[in-house]
Structures are given as structure tokens and as C-alpha cells.
Amino acid sequence: MNTIKSYASLLIDTVWARLIFAALAGALSAFAMAPGNHWYTLITGLGLLFILQKRAKKPYHAFWIGWAFGFSYFLISLNWIGNALLVEGNDFIWAYSLAVSGLPCLLAFFTAIACYFSRKLTSNNVIHSLISFIMLLGTMEVLRGYVFTGFPWNLYGYAWGGQIEILQILSVMNVYGLTFITISWGALAGVTFSPGVSIKMRLISALIFMATFGALHIYGADRLKNAPPMLAENNLTIRLIQPNIQQADKWKRDKMLQNYEHLLALSANNDAQSDLRKEKLSPQTTWIVWPETAISYHHIGTEHMHDMLRNMLRTYKDNVYLITGILLKNQNDNSYSNSIVIIDKNAEIIARYDKSHLVPFGEYIPFQQWIPLQTVTQFSGFRAGKGRQTLVMPDDKKIGPLVCYEILFPGQVVEVQNKPDYIVNVTNDAWYGHSAGPEQHLMKARYRAIEENTPVIRVANTGYSAIIDGFGRYVVKTNLFETNIKEFK
Known part of the structure; x- marks a missing residue:
């Protein structure tokens, strides 16, 4: 032995x-x-x-x-x-x-x-x-x-x-x-x-x-x-739109209009009876939240597509605002920005945040003079934004916008001196398919919600989309790779 x-x-x-x-x-x-x-x-x-x-x-x-x-x-x-x-x-x-x-x-x-x-x-x-x-x-x-x-x-x-x-x-x-x-x-x-x-x-x-x-x-x-349940704000409805557009189809020119119409159809207010019931109540405000790069500068700059967006927003009787991820082109230097914008009922941009923490090899190539490759996303020339920012909605609520993996960095997600009421994280995890990636990414949002004691509104193209309260509890949550609309009101 x-x-x-x-x-x-x-x-x-x-x-x-x-x-x-x-x-x-x-x-x-x-x-x-x-x-x-x-x-x-x-x-x-x-x-x-x-x-x-x-x-x-x-x-x-x-x-x-x-x-x-x-x-x-x-x-x-x-x-x-x-x-x-x-x-x-x-x-x-x-x-x-x-x-x-x-x-x-x-x-x-x-x-x-x-x-x-x-x-x-x-x-x-x-x-x-x-x-x-x-x-x-x-x-x-x-x-x-x-x-x-x-x-x-x-x-x-x-x-x-x-x-x-x-x-x-x-x-x-x-x-x-x-x-x-x-x-x-x-x-x-x-x-x-x-x-x-x-x-x-x-x-x-x-x-x-x-x-x-x-x-x-x-x-x-x-x-x-001792944690109270998260209750909806008075007269505020938050609509999470998960379009479930496959990554292979997302940027195809022949799919652009179809994808856009799909988003508009999911977002339109089709509940006329509900509007009639609310006529004698105080005005309602709706936030529609779309995922990362749901649209691009083409949609805003093309008159027909711009009109389509305005017509969708006008299906809402009262106040409505679209918070969406958007690919913008900066005319002064032809660079791109991976951004979040707030769009009013007239389909006009009233606030903008540009992603500041870019993804290496996804949105830029480090040391590109020695690594002459194209980014995985096949877009180059992304310009970083100025950093953390709090955007004020017209209804005076404050949001802290974060694009994709910006939610990853603890202590770097909100303006400490101008703390938001909600963190809004838009993303597109379609790249990673049925894998651990989307699960792990969602978990980062859950941690940030508890750390900042601030609800996180997370909208992903193919999931997971969720609203997470300041205690890390899921208030609403979608599944992966499904078309879904979730409301919190």
C-alpha cells in the first residue's frame, strides 16, 4: 500500500x-x-x-x-x-x-x-x-x-x-x-x-x-x-421590441425594407379600444425601445422611410418616444457612430448618445497600421463617443444609455453626479447564436442593476430582452430567438 x-x-x-x-x-x-x-x-x-x-x-x-x-x-x-x-x-x-x-x-x-x-x-x-x-x-x-x-x-x-x-x-x-x-x-x-x-x-x-x-x-x-416590488411609473408604458432578425439578414440591402417594416409593425399601437378607454384619463406616455443598430442613417435620411416611422409613431394617441440603437454616419469626417437616439412623435431626433467603449476587432482594429484587417462587423471607421452620459426624456425621466458590451464595465455605466432613473442597454447578440454568450451578457446587466440600484431596460435583437429591477429581479424577460413584445405599465 x-x-x-x-x-x-x-x-x-x-x-x-x-x-x-x-x-x-x-x-x-x-x-x-x-x-x-x-x-x-x-x-x-x-x-x-x-x-x-x-x-x-x-x-x-x-x-x-x-x-x-x-x-x-x-x-x-x-x-x-x-x-x-x-x-x-x-x-x-x-x-x-x-x-x-x-x-x-x-x-x-x-x-x-x-x-x-x-x-x-x-x-x-x-x-x-x-x-x-x-x-x-x-x-x-x-x-x-x-x-x-x-x-x-x-x-x-x-x-x-x-x-x-x-x-x-x-x-x-x-x-x-x-x-x-x-x-x-x-x-x-x-x-x-x-x-x-x-x-x-x-x-x-x-x-x-x-x-x-x-x-x-x-x-x-x-x-x-424588505425589497418592494418594482412598480411602473404613473402614466408610463415601456414597450420592449425584440424583432428577432437573423444576423445574416440584418444588413442585406434586399432585406432592409422588410426588416424595417417588421419593426414598425411590432411597434405600432393597434389597440384602438384601449385608447378609447383612456380618453378621460390623464395623458399616457409610451417609450418604445428598439435594439442596437435597429436602424441606420438611411432610414432617417430617406424621406419615404422617415414618413413610415412618423406614421407608426402617430398611431399612439398620447405622447410617444422611440429609444433606438442606430448606425449613424458623421458627415464631417465620414466616420460611423454606434449610437442611441431618442425620437419624438414627429420622427425627429431630440437626443443622441454615441458609444464610447468600442469593441476591439468588432468596431475598430487595434494598431491597424500593423494589423491591416477589416473588422468582424465589416464596418470600419467607428468613432468613439465622449463617455458616460445621462439623457433627459421630455417627460423629465432620465436614462443612462449603454450600447452592447458597455454594460460590462462595473463603475463605468452611469454619470455619478447625474444619475439616471433607468439604464437603457441596447444590444445585438444574434452574432453568437444559441450559446452561453447571450446568457452571460444578460448576467452582466443584472449585476449592474444591483450595483447601481437602478433598473436596467435591456433590449436585444434576438434576446434576451428584459427589465431588471435594482435588486436583480427580472420584471419582464423574453426568451432567446423569438419575436416578442414585452410591456411594463
Whole structure:
């Protein structure tokens, strides 16, 4: 028996075995992200990572252990990104393998650097190792949200999408704080099961884990217990229009009019009897919300299409405003803007926001002088807007507009000194098909709603569209790849 244990210990202690175990731990951890939301897989995976990097004989061994963990974690949880290259008519299908593996390869270096310095700066003291692992890995996750324009997708704090009680801690800290807590719980689990650690230290680690987990759960449950339901504003109806236009058809010239007529038909007020019932009541206001780039400068600039829009808006007896994503062309330099505009009943633009956080390789090519490629969206020359902005509706309500993945960045979604009543996030996730991508993107909106204690109105071309209250609860929600109209009134 001792011989078998010796051989097993020798096998596990080899560099290659540790790399394999690290990769498996990373792959397991990926199932904590949406749509799985199996948080315990991440706690297990981080615990294994803590043990493996701590037992590494040299710091550079710990570096590659961290890289193997990170690569498999991001490979599994972000593999949907390559789906954008599989859309009919896209010329970059040849780069599918590079897109699926290239980004995880780069992101894995954040985990690798944390593990390298955690091993290098600490001795065999388990408390020192615990603190350095938590601080370094947490710091690298924060840096991931800022370096090279930032990509804080699937931070470890996003493991709690299925635990709305735990999510309530976001009301006092953002997802970066929850990421530090999550790493702490994983490291404590690692200490609890680490070989060579005293029974006393294992018990203390387990008790700290259970006590803090229980405290957060109790706090969240109490906050939700006292949370009032989200009620509609007086005399305000919010209509979410999910047209479900396939990405392959979205920009085809021969489909443009058909797509536009489809949007108008979904948005028109066909309830004449309801209008008659409201004649003696106070005037109603309707917000119609369309998804990202639902229309373009062609629709606004073409007289016939402009008239079609005005006729649709005039089917409403009282006040009506269209909040829509739009592709605009800037005449002064022929650049494009991915924008949100507010359009009044006369089909005139009365307010505008330009997307400020552009998507690398989607809306611009970084270092284009050395990378002479066209963007995945096949539009080039996008111009970034000026940053966060609050738009005031004619009915004095304030909205914080965000286009697509701008909802991804915690602490960067609203004007702090001019906070909106609603965050409006328009997007188009049709690129990614039936995959984890739309689920994960929706989860980011849910986190921002709790962090800002502000309802999020999210409208996506093919779903998911939703209204999420300041506690992260879905007030209305559509399914993926369905044509739908949701009203909140």
C-alpha cells in the first residue's frame, strides 16, 4: 500500500501532472459561469489552483500552472466568441480557431502572473500563501478590466448568477469586490484540503468559509425580504421590441425594407379600444425601445422611410418616444457612430448618445497600421463617443444609455453626479447564436442593476430582452430567438 501511495505521490508531484490537474481545474471552474451557474465548481477549481501553485517547486512552475488553469477556464467559458465568425457572409471564418483559442491564451497570462508572484513572494507559511494568492489573483482580475481597454468578462465574481441572495452584496461593492470574496472562499477551501496543513488550520479555514458565506446569504435574504416590488411609473408604458432578425439578414440591402417594416409593425399601437378607454384619463406616455443598430442613417435620411416611422409613431394617441440603437454616419469626417437616439412623435431626433467603449476587432482594429484587417462587423471607421452620459426624456425621466458590451464595465455605466432613473442597454447578440454568450451578457446587466440600484431596460435583437429591477429581479424577460413584445405599465 505504501508503495502505491509513493508512486501516486510521485506522479502527482511531476510538473506535467500538475499542469494537467490545473487545466482540469480551470475547465471545471468554467461551469460556474452562465448558463450553468454552478458556483461550487469554481470554489473547487480555485481551491485546486491554490494547492497546485503552492506546491510548485519553482515560481516559473507556478506560472505555467496558472496559465494552464486560465487557458482552460477561458477556453470553455468563452468559446462562443468564435460564433461571430460563422455568420453567413463573414469573410473571417478562417480565423475561427484563432479567435476561440487566441483570446484565452492571452487572458491566461493574468492568472499565470498572479500564481508566479504568489509562489515567489511566499514561503511555506500557509497564512502568507493564502493572503498573497487572494490579493494577487484578485488584483490581476481587476487589471483585466482595464488593461488594453479592458475585458472583465467572466470575472470570478460572476459565479453567483444563480444565487440572488449572494448577489445583494453588490449593493455595497461591485463585482470586483465579489471576485475577491470568491477567490478567498476558493483559497480557504484549498487550505482546508491541503496536504501538510494542521488540523487546526483546516478547521479555522472551513469555519471562516462557512461563517462568511452564511453572513452574505443572510444579508441578501434580508435585503430581498424588505425589497418592494418594482412598480411602473404613473402614466408610463415601456414597450420592449425584440424583432428577432437573423444576423445574416440584418444588413442585406434586399432585406432592409422588410426588416424595417417588421419593426414598425411590432411597434405600432393597434389597440384602438384601449385608447378609447383612456380618453378621460390623464395623458399616457409610451417609450418604445428598439435594439442596437435597429436602424441606420438611411432610414432617417430617406424621406419615404422617415414618413413610415412618423406614421407608426402617430398611431399612439398620447405622447410617444422611440429609444433606438442606430448606425449613424458623421458627415464631417465620414466616420460611423454606434449610437442611441431618442425620437419624438414627429420622427425627429431630440437626443443622441454615441458609444464610447468600442469593441476591439468588432468596431475598430487595434494598431491597424500593423494589423491591416477589416473588422468582424465589416464596418470600419467607428468613432468613439465622449463617455458616460445621462439623457433627459421630455417627460423629465432620465436614462443612462449603454450600447452592447458597455454594460460590462462595473463603475463605468452611469454619470455619478447625474444619475439616471433607468439604464437603457441596447444590444445585438444574434452574432453568437444559441450559446452561453447571450446568457452571460444578460448576467452582466443584472449585476449592474444591483450595483447601481437602478433598473436596467435591456433590449436585444434576438434576446434576451428584459427589465431588471435594482435588486436583480427580472420584471419582464423574453426568451432567446423569438419575436416578442414585452410591456411594463
